[in-house]
Amino acid sequence: MNIPDYTIAMVVAIPLLGAFLTPLVSKINDKIRNIFVILVLALNAGLVFLLASEILTKGIKTYIFGAKDLTFPIVRILFEVDAMSIFMAIISSILVLIAVIYSWAFMKENTGLDKYYTLILLLTAGMLGMVLTGDMFNFFVFLEISSIASCALIAFWTDVGESVEAGFKYIVISSMGALFVLFAVALLYGQYNALNIALLSNLIQYTFLDKIALVLLIIALAMKAGIVPMHMWLPDSYGSAPSSVTVILVSATLASLYGVLRVIFTLYGNALSTLIRFDISVNVLIGWFIVALAVISIIIGVTMALIQSDFNRLIAYGAVAEIGYMFLGIGAGIVALGTAYGKIALNGGIFHIMNDALDVALLFLVAGSIYYATRETSLDKLCGLARNMKYTTVFFIIGLLAIAGMPPLNGFASKILIYESTFQINPILAIVAILCSILLLAVFVKVFFSAFMGPKISKYSDVKEVPKSMLISMGIIASIIVFIGLFPDIIISNIVEPASNALIGYSEYVSQVVGGL
Amino acid sequence: MIYNIPYIAVAALILLGLYALIFKRNLIKMVIGITLIESGVNLFLITLGYRKDSIAPIYTSSPGGTMAFPVPQALTLTSIVIGVAVLALMLSLVVHIYRHYATLDVSKIRRLKE
C-alpha cells in the first residue's frame, strides 16, 4: 500500500493542532479532555508506525513544504526521513502514549491540568520535529520548543520549592546550549549560504571555522544529552519532576543524542576521513574524545548512584550511566569506522538507545507509583512494601534485571554487543563497562531490599495497590521489555541494522536532495 | 577595518554576557546575562547578510541597487521571538523561587545538593 507523501508533515501537525485545541476542549469536561489527548496521541503513533513500515522497506522519503519540486537555489524547508529518524520517532511516540495513560490517575487531583496536557502535546510536536527535519535552523527551532515545554513541565508542582529550582537550572543550561547551536549554524550559513543538511554536507570543506562549528555543535548537543561533565542538570530535573513527565523527558534527551549522530555522521561525513598531523584521521580523534567522556560518565554515574538516599535521584544517576553506555558504543563505532567490529559497536550503541529508554522509563514509573501510594520518596523511610503492592514489585524486579544487563531481558542483548566490540579496540574499556554494570546491579538490589523487603511497619499497613491505568502502562512497557529480550534478532535485523546502515552510508541521504539538480 | 566593527561588537556582547552569567550572584543579573548572549548571537546573524553598498531588501518604492540578503533577517526574527518566550519563562520562575526561598542569592538556593 502506498501511503501519501504528506504523512510526514501530519506526524508533526496533528500534535500541534491537538495542543491548540486542548484549552477549548477542556472547558467542556475533564474526562473528554483526557480521552481527546489519548486519541490524538494514538492516531499519531499509528501514523508513525505506518511511516516506519514504508521507510524500512523502501528507503528515504522527503517532503518539501510549500511546493511540489525542488528548484535551485534550495530555500525551502524539507523533512527528510531515513531509518535512523524513524527509529527515534518510534521510541518517542511509544513513551509519550504510555506517559499520558499513566498520568490519567497519577495527576488526577492536581489543578491546571489543561495546561499540563497542552504542554505534553507541544513537547511531542517538538521532539518529533527535531528527529524528522532535514534543515539545520528548523532543528534549532524545534530544539527550543521542546526545551521550553519541558522546563514548564518540570516546574509543574509549583508548591514544592525543589521543582522550581530544578526548572530554573534546566532552562538556564538549556538556553545556553541552544544559543551555542545557533552560533554554529550561523557560522556554517555565513560560509556556504545554505541551511539544508544534505546541501551543507555536499559543500563542506573543513576550514578553520568549520572546526569551531563542529566543536560547538558536539559540546552543546552532548550537554543537552547529559554527558559528564555537563550532567549537572540531569539528577535535579529527573528527580524533582512528576514521574510521568520524566518519562517524556528521557525521550527528549535522546532526541538531542540523535542530533549529535546527525551532525557527526551526515553533516561532516565528507570531512571524517581527512588526515591531520601524525597521520591520524579526524574520526579517530572525535571517536576517542567521545569514548573518554563516555567512560567517565559511566564511572561517575554508578558511583554517585551508590550514595543516594532519594529514590528518583538514584534512578537519574543510573540514567547518566546508561547514557554513558550509549556514547561508548557510538564512540567505538566512530573510531573503527569501516571495520566489521565498528559496525557491531554502532549497532550496540543504537540498540541500547531503545533498550535504555524503556528500562529507565519503567523504573521511573515504579518510583512514581510508590510516591502515589505512600507520599514518600526517601529510601531511609520506606520499608516492607512488597506485602501490599504485589504488581509493582514484579515490575520493579523486571526493570532491575533489565537495566543491569541480565539475560533474558533486553539490556543483555545490547550490552553484549558493546562489550564484544569495545574489547577489540582496547580491553580496558570492556573491563570498566562490565564492572560498572555489576555495580549497577548491586545498587538496585540494595534499593529493592530496602524498599520492598523488610519488616512490616504500621505506617504503611494500609497502603493499597495503585489504580488500574498506572498498572496498565507499566505492564505494557514490561511486556515490550520481555519481548525484545527473548527475540532480539527480529529487532536488530529489521530496525537497528537499517538505522546504522543509513548513518554510515550518508551519500544516499545527500543524493536525495542534491542528486536531482 | 570599518567592516569588522560589528564582529568585534558580537564578541564583546557574548563575553560580557558570559561574565554576568558566571560571576554574578543575583538571579536577575544571571537572566540579564543570558539576554546579552542572545543579543550578541542575533547581531551576528544580521551582520552576515550585508553586502557592500547595499540597501534594505524591500521592494515597495525602493531606489535601485544591490539589496542585502533577507534570509538572515527572517532567522533573526524567529530567534528574537524564542528569546522573548524564554525570558518570560525565566522571570516567572524567579518570582516562584523568591516566594519559596525568600532570597535571590544563588549560593543560598541549594536545597538540591550532591
Next chain:
Amino acid sequence: MSEMSKIVRTISNIAFPFSMIYGLYVIAHGHLTPGGGFQGGAIVASACAMILVAFGSKWTITKIKEKRLSVFESLGAIGFIVLALLGLIFGVAFFSNFLAGSKYLFGTIPPMGSGLANIDTGGVLPLMNFAVGLKVIAGLFVIVLVMAYATTSFKEAKK
C-alpha cells in the same frame, strides 16, 4: 499595584487608540513593509501594558478576565494551523500558498522589481499575519497581567 495620578491616566487614555491603530497597521501591511504578525502584536501588547501600568492592576483585573483572553490565544493558533492545512487540501503541499494567482481574496501577483505597494497581493500571508498577530496580542498581554497579579498578591501575603 495602585493607580497613578490623574495626568498620567488622561494622557494614556488619549495615547492608547493611536498606538493600537499603529500596531494594527503594522500587522496588516506585513507583506509590503517591514513588520508582520509578531512585531505588530508586540506594539499592541505594549499599548495594553501601558493601560495596565497607568490604571493599576486591581482595576484591570476586575475589567478583563484572564480566562477569556486565553480563548483568543487558542483561536489565533488554531487559525494558523488551519490555514496551513487548507494549503494541503486546496493546493499542492502543506503550507503552500493557495491564494496567490487566484481570483479570491488576496490573489493579485505584483510585477517584479520595485514599485508601489498593492495591498491586494500576498496570497495566504496576510491571513497568517492576522492569526499570529491575534495570538501574540493575547499571549503577551496575559503574561504581563499574570505577572502583575502575582506580585500584587505576594505583597499582600507578605504583610
